[in-house]
Amino acid sequence: MSLPYTWKLPDPASALPLVFDSPHSGTDLPLDMQCVAPPKALMSACDAFIDELWSGALAHGAALLAAHFHRTYIDLNRSRYDIDPVLLDQPWPGKLETSEKSKAGMGLIRRLALPGVPMYDRKLSVAEVQARLQDYYIPYHETLRERLDVLHARFGKVWHIDCHSMKSVGNAMNIDAGAPRPDFVVSDRNGSSADPQFTSWIAQQVRELGYSVKINDPYKGAELVSAYAAPAQQRHSIQIEINRRLYMDEERFTPNAGFFDLQDKLTQLSARIAGYVRAGI
Template sequence: MLMDVMPGVFSRRDPAGEPAPVLFEIPRSGAEYPRDFRSIASLTDLQRSISMYVEECYAGVVGAGATWLYAHCPNACIDLNRHELDIEPSQLAGEWPEMLRPGPKTKSGIGLIPTICAGTKPLYDAPLPVAEVRKRLDHYYWPYHNEVTRLLQGFRAKHGVAYHLSCHSMPAMPAANAPDAGQRRSDFDLGDRNGSTCGAELVEVVAGVLKGFGYRVTSNTHFVGAESVRKHGAPDLGIHSLQIEMNRSLYMDEEARTRRPELATIRTHLAAVAARVVDLAQARR
């Protein structure tokens, strides 16, 4: 059942019957811009920041017994896969009330509040008011992450375990300034922040299913996992978080930004991944 739990913020699909303690969440594929969002970038360039169609690729996980959660707000507005203090002070018009923690990506324009899109195109021609950034956190960031926390904590309390898959997509070829520049990326890259956000068994199960379909799968190679798994993963407490990066060329034309027919096959394969993770979760209850 599709529930638009917070219109404009996130939707959730729950399986029929008792849900397994498994959550697939899609934090960076939304394209529902707030009415008051203003940018000097073109819509075409803004759209290139979105991991398009990922929510469609994972639509079949509900039939396997998992819960599906999808953020509507585009990451050009606020990136839900960044820490809440990952802000460059120079991009603010005013003082933030606590010490900020900008990372290397933030300094290049892709932090919590991105300042560039499509690789090099600026989003703004002036610093943002502190009140505007606070509003984006309060209206989009925290409601989404609070829902992830609520679901995972609920699963953990009821079943003794929770499995969290944070679902993303990556360009087939990295940007020229990326750490992995110059070589085509794998089909799937699984990020557990080098073993810190989930047990090895979850990585092995997901990788095994994908490899069984013939995909080239790597771990912590292109992306080790960002804020969604860092914030929510607690394997010592039974909450296992894994980031899944999927090569966009598998299901879409990256230049035209359109779906490929293979998307339906990808959806079936990812539903099989979900079914296997559900089996794992039920075995650990």
């Protein structure tokens, strides 16, 4: 099968130890998914267009990794052990660490597309969940980890930006249900996935570009910023969530009039981040 992700790599001569990843912008629904949730219900799980919005980072020396497959097939931003046993037709044979996210219906394999909208009318087999891990989740994580390792070995430091979008108002499955969200949320798992000075510097740049921003609230960052981060070893991972009302019609899932302005601002933000990285190596 073809690779479940795409890398966009900068000119090697100007490549910086800077990697962006977009785990939730994919829209491919593999045929074996066999879910009953209607396509429209699946869409709000997807961080539509996020890879396109950040694509200007490439010209500033960053690499950009994007998943092709839909987040509801298997969620790259969950631990590989975060499986809800209720979904399965037999006991899971390996380690299980079922989290609050799974209990809310959005673990590694989602149980709910939206509040009250189940994903499946059947139990999943252990073999099909194992195949999703083996063919989609693990290749993405491995290629990201390898690139971060190679850059860290070459420069002694690496910076990783995990890119997402958020609904303008959380639904009943979200920890901030009903509350309006700021333009941006920048997260470092309360200072444990990146130098907090880098996090607050990014938040300041976002403010200077004219946006409201919160740090670690309501999102602290999840699997992708914790898996490969080690700030004491100069491996920094930050999550950036962007409010969808800035760039898309949240009902129709189409770009709105703000799309190109936001894309331009994110290219400016990427240039500033690249400058920070260049000054730090």
